[in-house]
Amino acid sequence: MLVALAAIACMAGAAADPAERLPDPAQEARARTLFREVRCLVCQNESIDDSEAALAGDLRQVVRDQVKQGRSDKQIRAFLVERYGEFVLLKPPFSAGNALLWATPAIALILGGVLMALLLRRRAASAADGEDSAPLSQVEEARLQVLLKDE
Amino acid sequence: MITEFGAYALVLALVLSALQMILSAIGGARRSSLLAGAGRGAALGAFLGTALTFLALIHAFVVSDFSVANVAANSHTAKPMLYKVAGAWGSHEGSMLLWCLVLTGYGAAVASFGEALPPRLRAYAVATQGALGVLFLAYTVFASNPMARLLDVPVEGASLNPLLQDPALAFHPPFLYAGYVGFSVVFSFSMAALIEGRVDAAWARWVRPWTLAAWSFLTVGITLGAFWAYYELGWGGWWFWDPVENASFMPWLIGSALLHSAVVLEKRGALPGWTVFLGLAAFTFSMLGAFLVRSGVLTSVHAFAVDPTRGILLLTIMGIAAGAGFAMFALRAPSLNSGGLFAPVSRESAIVLNNIILSTATAVVLVGTLFPLIREATDGEAVSVGAPFFNMTFVPLMVLAMAILPAGPLLAWKRGDARLVVRRLWLALAIAAILGLAAFAAVAPRSALASAGLVVGFWLVGGAVLELAERVKAFRAPWPEVRRRLTGLPRGAWGTTLAHAGLGIFVLGAAFETTWRVEAAQALSVGGQLKLGAYELALTDVGTVEGENYIAERGIVKITRAGAPVCEARPERRFYPTGKQTTSEVAICPKVLDDLYVVLGERRAGPDGQPAWLVRAFVNPWVRLIFLGPLVMAIGGLVSLSDRRLRFGVGKRAERAA
Structure with a gap:
């Protein structure tokens, strides 16, 4: 039961919140695609695209910043893994x-x-x-x- | 008093299950109809005992008897009556009791309706069902007793998680369990056949109705769960590849494979070993699901009633039951007859391919679900396996299976003619390809995959319709002949058509919704407007409303299209004081196939100092098909089942005549 309660905090995706959006629609679309591959670390099994948790908001900010700086998807993923471990990716990388x-x-x-x-x-x-x-x-x-x- | 009586009835049910196991087993081994009959009586008694306990628990919930620990932990006097009743199966203990109720219920059904079965097979099946009953009832009585009392009686209960206070979710577990646990009968029949050392066409005929019933219930149960997630969680999604969803999905996949391989065994006597293996596997996956959901080894949005210590017990139970089953299989499988012959191009081959793909898909879901545990145990690395992985692996497998699906029913048994099939299906293929290409042209290159989804969906529906047309010789024979054939068509054929078309309907909905969903979000003050595709949304008012056990902020969102009013959505943000929880109540304006989906967010300060709410809205095109498709599939299963029941009657009449 507690688990389900904890999950509530994370629900109702906020990625579309206009306050956070990037001005360039192409960049924003790329960020949104990336969001779906990144796990909200404090939630149960949600991507940061779905999560309303504060940490998910921070992660979205990180990803959006990097997209804005023109870094590639691969670079952004590598950056996230270096910072948070493979746990952060919902699609594990091809590795041994x-x-x-x-x-x-x-x-x-x-x-x-x-x-x-x-x-x-x-x-x-x-x-x-x-x-x-x-x-x-x-x-x-x-x-x-x-x-x-x-x- | 009623509670004590319920606790007593549960212990009685456990004892009767043990008697059911022992008497039926001896009755089968000694060919004693007296002992086997006594075993069947015990099976009925075990069901009756469990049912009485279940009623006693519901009674305790209805009268809010907080001296019962389970009621105190999961109910509240202010809760609406429906959720008081549903609260009886909303917790770990209560849901295990529901599991036992369904398990003993199926046992009683085999004992009462299995007259057409050979007496030994029936006795062994009832015995196995009794053994399963002993395992799960003992667990419920000793480790998870829902009737346990509290010494310190609280004045008020802790209430049920408000997310679970929902009509779809109140009925979701009973359907899910009727499906999940229904596979226990198939497990018992498989064990009985292995003990006897004979798996043949007649056996397949007896097992199929149970498989069909379990599969249909499970289909409805999973769909209700997905529907709940869609409108209750408020993120517009309906399937998240969450461990708990996967846990219910694996038995469904295996059950689907079993339904098909049992047809081959029934009609052609082929694949006996494989079919029995699937029969054992389906319930093993059900038990695995029960373990995964309750033990807390995996984190999930749906996990409830998590308890690691009892998880170990459940794992042990699963080990005993599945271990016995597969040991028996290893012992007897080599001596099973391999049955009928078939050519590489034949209906048998198509179904074998279907089984290979469905089993592979199950393996993918299983490994994907357990992989985080495997990595943790092997090198301590924490990894996540989520939707992107399953979309990349599971979906292509299903596309492959669906590509060959329409050809299956058109191929002849034993030796089919591929050219004939192509000649009969070219129309479906052409329509599917044209519509898919048109869709691709409209949105390319954004969603090549979605266009492929549409091709597959139209291919399935078209194929199912053409197959039916072929059977009744539509357009080729004169109308009276077609009508005669239509009325003479066995229900099983209708069932096949419905189930396959239902799958197509689901695929169309899923592909369409995923690709063409329109999303908009904005912080609105009262009077604010938001554009959503062709629609205009205006937040005209936000007021407070009081429900039975919650207080809510309710927004009034007027939706118009080119100035013409479409509907008025009333999304809410509910606060439940008893658990201090907030939930968001989605407002859905249903169109014919589409939904306008509006969510009210938290109150915040607007740009001009006025209060504002983040309003998120979606147009979910064709989303209705996602839930309609599986329902059509389940109806197909039930239609097919009604055919089988008729046949049971025929079998009995034939026996009397003989």
Whole structure:
């Protein structure tokens, strides 16, 4: 319950607050995109784009200042990580430590693909031997047919 | 007195669950219909006991009996009645009791409605359900008893978090749990089939209705949660890839995979091992969710009732149940028959691909959710995994799955003809591509991804409609023939069409809303104006209103479009004195598919010394589809379920005739 209470303080995104905005709309748009990747450090799981917490406001200021100074997205991210650790990024960088995270989709897909290939190959092999044996007993098969007839 | 009675009934339910497990197991092993029948009776008793406890807890909440610790901690006399009742499942203890209620309820359902099942399979399933009941009821009785009394009775309760005092959230947990815990039946059936060593088409037919029911409830539950987040949190979003959201999403993904693989097993006898594996996995993910949400190992905006010590207990329970399940699977899987044959281009292959992608997606969500813990444990580095990660990994996977989806139902079993499918679907593809390109031209290059989303959405809806048209031979056969086919179409086919179209509707809404949302914010004094896209917003008044248990500042925002009035939004900022909490109450002006969404911010000093409020407003185009789509999917599931129930009847009649 306490956690949920703490979360309230952070809610209702304030990034659109006109008082904070950058005058150049292109720069402002870039800052907004960056906000969505930066974690509000004192909140539960929100970006600084969503958060009303004071610290999120400070971080927005930092990002906007740097965007204004013409620093690249990469430089800004590096700056934030140096200051607050990787925790500040909602999308962990590609690094050895995060290899498992980023490799998961590929590993799972390849594993699935290999399993499917094996399945199809075994099917092809047993098809050469003739049809697969009936897994049901005669009584069950008859009952299944009755059930299936409703199709 | 009623509370003591409730506490007693809960212990009784625990004892009856133990009896249910033992009697059914022995009844199954010895083929004794007497013992198995006694086990089923115990299952009904366990449900009755849990239901009585649940009613006793609701009673304690309704009469505000603060001598019950749980009521004192989560209720208040000034709370509206609906939230007093809903408060019964708003806490750790209460929600665990709801979990047990659903668990024993499903057990009682298997015991009462499973007459068409083979007696041994049924006995083992009831026994497994009893074992799960023992684990969770013991946890509730000994570690999380909602009926515990306080020696020092407070005069007033601490009230329920005002964010949770919301109609959508009052009904969100019952639906969610009916889904989450519904997978326990599938788990029990999987265990029963593994104990018997037989997984076949008939088994798949018996398991599918339970899977469909659980999946449909879970779909509604998740949608209610997302809807709540949309209008209660006030940031205009509806899904945040938050650990708690992920916890409920993983069983849904696995359940979706299971629904499809069970069809293959039922129609073609293929994939028995894989289907049983998914059957065990779905409830394992439900238990994992229960652990993640309650243990506090992960931080989340939704986390509630967090308690690390009891988290360990929940983890242990999950370890015992899942461990037993997968050990059994490892033991029996090699001896399972591998079933029917199919070619690389066939409906079976399409469904296997669907399963591979859904499982990969589940793995991504799982690793993404747990990764901060993994890093912390391995090298102590604190990292965050949030929405940008999931958008980059999960979304492309889903696009891939949806790209092949419409082809699936049009492919023949065993050996399909890809050219035939292309010939039947080119219209859907052409419409989707044209609309997607048009959207791209309108907003390019800002949102190539959103245009892709629209293509996928139209492709899904078009594909579902064309598949239905194909089945009834629309445009090809004379009308009476089409009508005959339409009325003769099994409900399962309607269910498939609805579910697939519903997914398309959701994708359209999500893509449209994310791309074309218009946002505006300004500090306004009374009389101030704000431009929001084509709309003009004017703050005409801010007054104070008093609710049942809160005081609110309410702004009156008149919305006009080119001078013509559109609607009057009344966003509020509520203060709940009992918990000293402030919440913001979003005002939503619903258009047909769009929402005008207005949020009133904190009072501040305006530029000319007058008080001003930060008014934020959004136009959320097509946002309705985001919530409508999943509802259509759930309705599809229920329509399909009504088909199955008919078939149960057919099975019984056939048996009587035999």
